[in-house]
Amino acid sequence: MTPPTSSPPRTTLRTTICTLGALTPPTLSCLLLAAHYLRSGDLGMVAVCLALPGLFFLRRAWVRPVLQAAFAAGMAVWVLAMMDLIQFRQVVGLPWLRLALILGSVAVVTGAGALFLETRVLRERFSRRPEAALVQSGAFLLTVCALALAQAKVSFPILLGDRFFPGFGALQILGMGLYAAWIAGKLTNPERAPLARARMWLFFSVIFFGQLALGLAGWERFLMTGDLHLPVPALILAGPIYRGEGFFMLILFLSTVLLVGPAWCSHLCYIGAWDHQAALRTKRPQTLPSWAFPARLAIFALIMLTALGLRLLDVHWTWAVALAAGFGLAGVGIMAAISRKMGVMAHCTVFCPVGLAAVVLGRLLPWRLRINQDCDACGRCARVCRYGALEPGHLANRKPGLSCTLCGDCIHRCRDNRLSYGFARLSPTTSRHLFILLITVLHAVFLATARI
Template sequence: MNRLAPVLASLALILLGAHALRLGRPGVSAACLGLLVLAWRSEGGRKGEPGRGASWVRWALLAVLAVGAVVWTQTAADLIRFRLDAGLPWFRLAAIMSGVCLLNLCALAVLLAAPGRRRYSGDAEYGFFRAAIFLLVAALLFVSEIKTPFPILLLERYLPGWGGLEIFALALYAQWVAGRMIAPRAARKIRPRIWGLFSVVFFLQLGLGLLGLDRMLMTGTLHLPVPALIVGGPIFRAGGWFMLILYLSTVLLVGPAWCSHLCYVGAWDDAASRLGPKRPVSGFLDRRFLGLRITFLARAATLVLTVAVALGLRLAGVPGLTAVWAAAAFGLGGVAAMGLLSRRSGSMVHCSAYCPIGLVGNLLGRLLPWRVRMNGQCTRCGVCATACRYGALLPEDIEAGRPGLSCTLCGDCVGVCAHGAMGYRFPGLRADTARLTFLALVVTLHAVFLGVARV
């Protein structure tokens, strides 16, 4: 009985893969084979006990086979209707398609029953969480692929029909990342690594595209990858709102976490700050000016400057090349802030005191319910402040029991708190559920951006 679930699931996946191949989607067929391999993969059991598959694989198989049941029902109806309209025999076809549907339903039933639960019981506590991320990434990328008028996935551009394989790989990667970020302390180490990976992939694609591999670039107008241009670019061009809409959509989902998980330049500032002191230097981040943080005023100034310069250049009819040079100068100023200030202070000066997009994210984030808060177990030890590179946990913030305006929900403070006092908050959810929900959102967005975010 231990093998019944993977046997039936494998047969159902083989038939689904063959159907996808017939429709000219070899990538989907390859994804079905990938799931088949996962269906048979086992974690080592104790001596004399059978191995167990991962719980998330069972949930993923259930979802895929449920979709398969719909596909087979619709396909059977279409084929029978075609034969009836053509005056051809249809009974044998109906019997064959009924058998295929029955096999798919049997596989679903066994996975739902006790044999399926026993066979896939590894890491059962977080199985649904990891499967949800796998399926969400796959669904978002699949919709992006079929709704976009041009091939948005790189593999689809080079090997038409194989985009399904890239979707499967990114979904598999997402659930793997999520599984390793469940523990807050581990998440603190992994977040900058996957963030850096996204930045490397983003700029590698840009570099290859500029060297002549046009398919590495997005279809449309090429622009400098400077975060300030997310606002300034559309104002200057009076169009090209895609990046601004994408940014605002992300902020509506995860607040200012765009700055600490998804910004292609922010990863540079993070890396620069980690080259400096392990404990961020207070310095100018603690100073006040007119009762407001100087970091807020600095970013407000760069935001006003970005909007004013973009609008002024547009009204003056300045050529696009001149605007590009102005944007490049602003971007180089940010790089200088990383190298000269972030590296020396151990704080992310570019993101917390220079980048106007960061301020937009922080302000809009205040309208959303996602928060990081301290509970009554906080001892005011200040260890969380040593992990925060955004200057969001100054002494008065700790005393107030919540990070300041520059918080980007990165979660580093949650990972270092030995008292379990720091945590994510969302109305109606327990702290642990709120953190897992937030983690699911940011990891899903990370994987989706890894697949589609290009210049």
Template sequence: MTMAALLSLPAALALLLLAAHGLRFGDMGLLCACLGCAALLFTRWAFARTVCLVALAAGSLLWVDTALTLTAVRRAMGEPWLRLGLILGGTAAFTLASGLLLATRRARERFSRNADAAPVQVAAFVTVVALLELARAMAPLPVLLVDRFPPGYGRLEIFALALYAALLAGAMLDPTRAARLRPRYWGLFSAVFFLQLILGLSGLPDFLMTGSLHLPVPALIVGGPLYRGGGYFMPVLYLSTLLLVGPAWCSHLCYIGAWDDAASRLPSRLPSRPPGPLPRYAWPTRSLALVLVVLAALTFRLLGVPGTVAVLSAAAFGLIGVGIMLTLSRRRGMMVHCTAYCPIGLVGNLLGKLSPFRLRMDAGCARFSRCGACARACRYGALSERDVARGRPGLTCTLCGDCVGVCPMKNPSTHMGYRLFALSPETSRRVFLAIVISLHAVFLGVARI
């Protein structure tokens, strides 16, 4: 066994002690998560070392907190406490020291696989853990499915989702691979979302967030609170997402948008052709749809229209959208539902400008190249000749990044790439991916009807 491998053994032992601590206090999720982190030490992924460092730092604080709590209890009861404090304090020191060994140069050399992707992967892993732990602690009911079936195993689901986010973020760093992966993981999210709905309707209410049913039509993010006069969780969540990643909700996180994307890729009776330009009727029809949703919701509320009628109206609106996907989106090879019908998409395009993320082309592409590869890949109609000449996508851009993956330049992320303040295009894209992949993994864990 090499010296680098030996340096990992104290960390593995420290994680096993934390797992035993979870078992002792009945926190089976903590047990499984610590065992999972220990297993990462047997890989060579660069992000695994940093993740374990964070886990060991948190573990040392957990031991200190446990020591202070238990010694305070013993002192209050007049029982001996010094030996207990020394044992737990020593365990905390050992956990911290094992992390310091893992931070040495030799240990870092052992964990060298995908070192370039490690910062993004670590950011995704830690962000998912932090957000899901916060949701788990603050929610008045179990928000994680695993907590609902074998109670107490929620941290196992958190660890699994964080690991999934880290691996996905690493894979998405390759722009050409990202264009193929995005529809797949977006479709996975939609499939999981609606599978939980089907299971909830089949008589398993634990698969529904609150145990009661809500209609999965995106327009209700606006219309629902206006009709009910309350229930602003989804609008707040939606707006928060827009602030973080702009209109990327519509290309990464919308459970219905994934259907439109899939429909636009289906074979059609017409000859195969690249996505067409944005239809002329797109802006008028989508603006009209938004106005109608708002007016209908307010009118139904003022007139006291029963909830059944409101639900049926919303369902009809959603079914029309599905029809548009299966006909127009499939025929045109572009996402007609999202760009010309969905009112939430319009809100996302407009308010998404509050986010600092942008897609831009450099001057060389806008003035000279114009090969059209990016326009042919865009299913949102956001790269017309006029848009390319201006050097930036149109308002229907959702930051999906498909255009970056097809750019023929050696470094496509600089020719057509993300922009965030004064950061380089590559760094901007990495920050964007870390955030949007983290949100995807969190939504995968908690987004239920």
């Protein structure tokens, strides 16, 4: 005989009922906000409000502060709507007290959604990976705020969601916030961080050049302005010198250096990901020759002087484009012939002038890779450094080379935790989390907006 199926334990049933009861006010808050945006015709925000309850199923610790911030913002939406309607009714001489009571009650219910997330049952529900909660929730919120600001301030539809589905850019912003939280969680995991960095970097490059290919194929909506520019990093510096204008990419580059030092070269450069993949073909990187740094200085000076000379001589732009294209193709050749053979990112560490600018300017900021004084120079970190920044001399001096881009692969390889991120007087853990937060937000924002 088949034994009778036992009923679920009373404690489990009680927990389920308590969880459903605690989730009811937050769900109601989302539905009320969806109704508000439906009335105003903002279908993108309707979709966002209806999608928010889906976060209840993630059960990650970062979800709770994110939802609390969303409900606090929703409460503000209701308060502002109430004030606008009250002012309108006062102007036209209509009664407004009942309206104020109704919308005030709705605002309180929405705010209560944030308070209910403080209950014990929901704290227990959203309790997975609490050590990464602050970084992940910060990555979500900062990404959403940055993209919402860009969407509001830029005069043209900067988000693809708005270009193809007008009004639905808000849904793309929500998706990018979720992506940023997911990436931040991967990077805070020491075992998965190196692979996660390589994949997110390559993913950005594929999306960047994929959109370029679609734009060249005639889909102009994939281009930011409709005007094409060569995707050669050297033009970030040389382009404004030759043209005397077009400082957008230069300002963007300097902004990233201001936030994360030289990490542009290991997380955000659309070309650097190729060089990284080429270098990975050789398991153990070789040592760069002694003439590498003088050659790097010479190439930097040559590119800047060439751009200035082309401007002073009023050379036609077709010649400038041809030279820039030739320089870019030469860089690809270096990746294929040298980086692939030596296991070192020769293009980024010797050939690219932007790389030199990033590591030099990065030294002006407090971001550092710190090597503890008790380092025994075992060399495990050097075997994964593709930038030639951890040679024996660097380890002996307890100071990484100038070519260090804060990729962090060495930190996770050190078995005794003798390598760490450092930022001013912050602890290694806090510095690492701050760096992950900033680089994740920059990556997500670039992925959503950085197009040719």
